[in-house]
Amino acid sequence: MKTVAYNPSPLEVDFANALIILQKDIQKHLQGNQIVNIESNINRDNPMVKFSLVDKDGDPTNFDVRRRHVHPDCHPLHCPAHPADHMA
Numbered sequence: 001m002k003t004v005a006y007n008p009s010p011l012e013v014d015f016a017n018a019l020i021i022l023q024k025d026i027q028k029h030l031q032g033n034q035i036v037n038i039e040s041n042i043n044r045d046n047p048m049v050k051f052s053l054v055d056k057d058g059d060p061t062n063f064d065v066r067r068r069h070v071h072p073d074c075h076p077l078h079c080p081a082h083p084a085d086h087m088a
Contacts, residue, residue, distance in 0.1 A: 007045040016042040
C-alpha cells in the first residue's frame with residue numbers, strides 16, 4: 001500500500017470536499033426538496049458531511065455522509081477489532 005496518511009486519508013478529504021462543491025448540482029436532483037445547510041468535519045478521522053434538508057412538506061431532515069471502514073478480515077456488519085467503525 002502506498003498511502004501513508006489515513007486519519008483522514010487524502011481520498012476521504014477529497015470526497016468530502018467534492019460533496020460540498022457539488023451542492024448545487026445535487027440540489028437539482030432532489031425533486032423540490034431543498035438543501036438548507038451543509039456542515040463538514042473533514043479534518044477528523046473518518047470525515048463526515050452533514051446535509052440539512054427541508055422536504056416538499058416543509059419537514060426538516062438530515063443526511064450524514066461518512067466513510068465506513070470495513071477491515072478486510074472482518075465481517076461487514078461486525079468487527080471486534082474495529083467496533084467503532086461499524087457503529088450506526
